[in-house]
Every structure is written in C-alpha cells, then in structure tokens.
Amino acid sequence: MQDRKLYHPPVLVFVDCKLGADLLCDAIHKVMDLKTVSIHSDKSQIERNRILQVGRAGRLGHRGTAITFINNNNKRLFLEVVNRVKPTGSLLPPQLLNSLYLHEQMRKETQRKKHGEDSTVTKDNLMDIIRKHDRSANKKRKS
Structure with a gap:
C-alpha cells in the first residue's frame, strides 16, 4: 500500500x-x-x-x-483469486503470481485434469465423490 x-x-x-x-x-x-x-x-x-x-x-x-x-489459513484460495481476477484484465501483483502456493495449486490442478478428475460436482459424478470420500474417511479411521 x-x-x-x-x-x-x-x-x-x-x-x-x-x-x-x-x-x-x-x-x-x-x-x-x-x-x-x-x-x-x-x-x-x-x-x-x-x-x-x-x-x-x-x-x-x-x-x-x-x-x-490471504493468510496461511486461506492460502488454498490463491488459484481461485487468480482465476477470478485474470479475466477482468486487472493487474495481479507479482507477489501473488510468483507465490509458491499458487504454483503448487496450479500443478495440482493440472494433475487433476490430466487424470480426469474434475472438481465440479454434477449429478453424474456425485456418487463417485461420495464413495471416494467414504473410502478415504475409512482409511483414516483404521490408521
């Protein structure tokens, strides 16, 4: 500022x-x-x-x-902020664009897309998301 x-x-x-x-x-x-x-x-x-x-x-x-x-509690929002602001033509600060958190989120998003994982919930993938969540929750309980 x-x-x-x-x-x-x-x-x-x-x-x-x-x-x-x-x-x-x-x-x-x-x-x-x-x-x-x-x-x-x-x-x-x-x-x-x-x-x-x-x-x-x-x-x-x-x-x-x-x-x-954006503090450490909200660093998961870096990619969402960039994705919402870029189309407006607004300038993004280099501190955000060069952030390790942003690059990590972009890498994970690319991997998700590569493996066919879509973060959008639709009626077609809702049951798959629930099953996947149940499996991961069961693994955590057993550990």
Missing part, C-alpha cells in the same frame, strides 16, 4: 471476518495515517450507507483498487 504506482485511493480491502476488518482498518489508519472505514453486518444501516459513499472503488467506469489479504 506504500507503493503509489500500484495503489491509488480509494482502496477496498477484503478480509474473512468482522473483527479482522475492524483490526486491519485500525492498523492501516495508525501505521499509514490513511482514512479507513470497515463495513460488515455489525454496522447499522446508517453507517453502511455512509461507508458506501466513501468506498465505491472501481464502480461505474471509475478506477479503483481492491486488495485481498
């Missing part, structure tokens, strides 16, 4: 919990002296309306920046 080439206000930051949103908002304000607001379901409707006039990043043709922090 200190790199003005990548970051231009307003910036929208996504986190996975209400407390995390508030804590991160406070930390950014204290460390970087930036005006910050958080929005989540514990806010009143009046607060949410006020915040939405401040935080409309990239709406209606206006440019903006959205930042998603």
